Each structure stands twice: as C-alpha cells, then as structure tokens.
Amino acid sequence: MDLHEYRQAEELLAYAKAHYPTNMRVTELDKDWQTYRKNELILRSGFEKSNGGDVSGNDGIRTEAQWYSAPIDYNWRVTALAGHLDTNDELGHNVFWQGAGLEYRGRDWQSQLMINNQNAGQGNKMGASLQVDHELNDHWSIG
Secondary structure, eight states, X not given: OTTXXXXXXXXXXXXXXXXXXXXXXXXXXXXXXXXXXXXXXXXXXXXXXXXXXXXXXXXXXXXXXXXXXXXXXXXXXXXXXXXXXXXXXXXXXXXXXXXXXXXEEOSSEEEEEEEEEEESSSOEEEEEEEEEEEEOSSSOEEO
16 A cells, blocks of 8 residues: 555455454454555645745744545545635735645655636636656655
8 A cells, every 4th residue: 555556455454354353463454455445535724934924924824724535436536725824014904715626646656636716815826737746766765
C-alpha cells in the first residue's frame, strides 16, 4: 500500500486472509485496507504572519478543510476544498476560497488538478492548479 499498488495489495490481502486468518498482522493490514477505502477529511488551522505585501493582508488565522472521496478505480479520488483567512489588516479584508478537483495516486506518480475560486474582498477570482510529482527513486523526486 505504501507503493500505491492497490490492486496488488488487495490480492495479497485476500491471500493472507485466506491462509492466515488469525494472524494479528493480517488483521492490521485489513484495517489499513478498510481505512484506505474510506473518505478522508483533513482540517488545518493556524496563525499566518506576513509582511503585508500579499493579497491575504498582514496576518491572521487560517482555517481550511479538504475532503477526499473514497477511491474510484483504486487510484483516483475526488477532492473538495474550502478555507477562510481572517486577516488583521487596516482594510479588514477576509479571504475565502473554495475548490474542487481530482487526484491520482500511482506507484511513482501523484497528481492533483484543482479548479478554485478565491474572494479577497475585491470580487471572485477563478483559477486552476495542476500538481504533478514523480518519485525517481528512494532518495529523489521531482515535481
């Protein structure tokens, strides 16, 4: 599963469960497999400090939630993102953002395409991002 070889992991787990049903390690692997097959919600929050030269103001409290669907055809997941930055600048700007996209996780590849909307007090700005990472070996990756 660490190698993102999910079809192979499923077959190996089925073999292990058939041949070693009482083994505790097999039970732990089955729990890991069931966890992989669930939705995932990541919540982030923290303080942000800036020099005031960017759109997000001087400093503030950032809160963000990102949801990932259960895997689709082993390697694909749908994702949605929403966040808020409560700034502490003289203009009182607050920044809101939302996004939706698709993620792929494979053996040496991981990519994410996200369409997003941001509002920093001067109207909505639509955008998109593409992130692609490739692990060359155990020590080097490129993205």
